[in-house]
Amino acid sequence: MVERRKVLILGGTREARELATLLSADPRFFIVTSLAGATNQPAKIAGDVRRGGFGGADGLADYLTASHIDLLVDATHPFASTISQNAARACDNANVERLAIRRPPWFPVSGDRWINVSDVSEAAGRLSEVGSRIFLTIGRQEVDAFQVCQDTWFLIRTIDLPKKPFRLSSCEILSARGPFDVDAEMRLFREHGIEGVVAKNSGGSDTYAKITAARELRLPVVLIERPPVPVGPSVPDAEAAYAHLA
Ligand code: NAP
Numbered sequence: 685m686v687e688r689r690k691v692l693i694l695g696g697t698r699e700a701r702e703l704a705t706l707l708s709a710d711p712r713f714f715i716v717t718s719l720a721g722a723t724n725q726p727a728k729i730a731g732d733v734r735r736g737g738f739g740g741a742d743g744l745a746d747y748l749t750a751s752h753i754d755l756l757v758d759a760t761h762p763f764a765s766t767i768s769q770n771a772a773r774a775c776d777n778a779n780v781e782r783l784a785i786r787r788p789p790w791f792p793v794s795g796d797r798w799i800n801v802s803d804v805s806e807a808a809g810r811l812s813e814v815g816s817r818i819f820l821t822i823g824r825q826e827v828d829a830f831q832v833c834q835d836t837w838f839l840i841r842t843i844d845l846p847k848k849p850f851r852l853s854s855c856e857i858l859s860a861r862g863p864f865d866v867d868a869e870m871r872l873f874r875e876h877g878i879e880g881v882v883a884k885n886s887g888g889s890d891t892y893a894k895i896t897a898a899r900e901l902r903l904p905v906v907l908i909e910r911p912p913v914p915v916g917p918s919v920p921d922a923e924a925a926y927a928h929l930a
Contacts, residue, residue: 689754691929692747693717694771695729698890699785700759702922705730710930716751720767724844744774757925758784763823763884765911772914784918785925787887789910790895797904804829807882807906811836814904815879819872820855821894822884822908827852830882839876862890869897882906 691707693700695717707713708730715731718738738744748756758771768784775782792798799814801807804826811818811833820830820840824847827840831851838855845859856876872878881898883891885907898905919925 688712688714689929690714690752691716691755691757692751692753693757694760694767695719696723696726696764697759697761697785697787698888699787699922699925700757701727701729703757703759703785703925706922706926707731707929710926713929716753720764722844738770738774741770741773741777744770745778748774748778748780753778753780755781755783755929757929758782759922759925762787762789762886762910762913763908765913768913772916782916783925783928784913784916785922786913786918786920788920789885789887790892790907793899795899795902796895797898797902799904799906800909801906802909804908807908808832810906811880811882814906817877817879819876819878819881819894821891822882839872839878864891864893866893866896866900869893870900873897873901873903878903880904880906882908884908885910 689712691713693704693715696719700717704715704717707715717729717731717733719726719735721735738747756771756775758768760767771782799810801810808830816835817837820838824842828851834853838852840855841858841860843861845857880903881894883894883905895905919928
């Protein structure tokens with residue numbers, strides 16, 4: 685009997701779920717997907733699932749060794765840079781093979797009015813150029829960086845509602861999970877008198893509708909660029925990751 689390869693998928697993304705589905709159907713692999721545990725009701729995932737941090741790169745290296753992991757796939761979100769850096773260090777230290785799924789970023793097309801910034805602080809500093817009614821969709825963790833924008837009203841969309849109130853002077857919060865649709869995004873922007881959008885350059889199709897909607901309505905988008913990633917082998921999507929492993 686051929687021994688199955690044990691694969692740890694660092695997840696929290698569509699690509700991680702798609703790869704878990706592909707590998708779970710292949711008897712050559714045994715799959716565990718790891719989630720940070722930040723989302724209350726994560727989408728269903730094929731195979732085994734564990735939740736919660738490992739305790740930094742050293743904790744992850746210990747887990748890889750203790751769980752006899754043969755290969756780690758870093759399929760985390762492009763902005764989850766701490767776990768990607770930890771994964772690279774842990775795999776080096778535990779001598780485990782690593783593959784990353786790096787979803788391509790969005791590139792501007794004709795009609796886009798993008799203001800590219802390197803982080804949330806720079807985004808907050810540029811908002812006065814954009815308008816006073818802003819659609820903010822950057823997750824929950826970094827929203828408080830916009831408390832410096834005293835004269836701005838925010839419509840904030842996150843998957844789960846915040847655990848404690850955001851420290852913004854004026855905002856409304858929407859809880860919703862993608863994929864989103866262009867017509868619905870345009871309606872949302874019109875209903876709330878949105879003058880500009882702040883988003884992360886996450887790439888992928890699930891959250892691209894807001895970028896199209898902004899283009900259609902000629903609204904500026906303050907787009908936060910991605911943090912650097914560790915060097916190493918990477919593929920653009922789950923199918924390519926499966927082809928690489930299989
Ligand atoms: P992060 O800043 O890179 O990681 C913070 C800590 O969370 C890590 O040090 C690690 O804790 C733990 N962690 C992160 N991902 C984990 C995973 N897949 N399994 C186990 N522990 C994990 O990450 P983040 O930005 O908070 O994102 C958390 C998760 O949400 C990621 O898995 C990511 O794919 C997903 N996500 C993030 C975004 C985003 O915009 N950042 C958007 C959509 C989905 P220890 O050090 O204790 O191991």
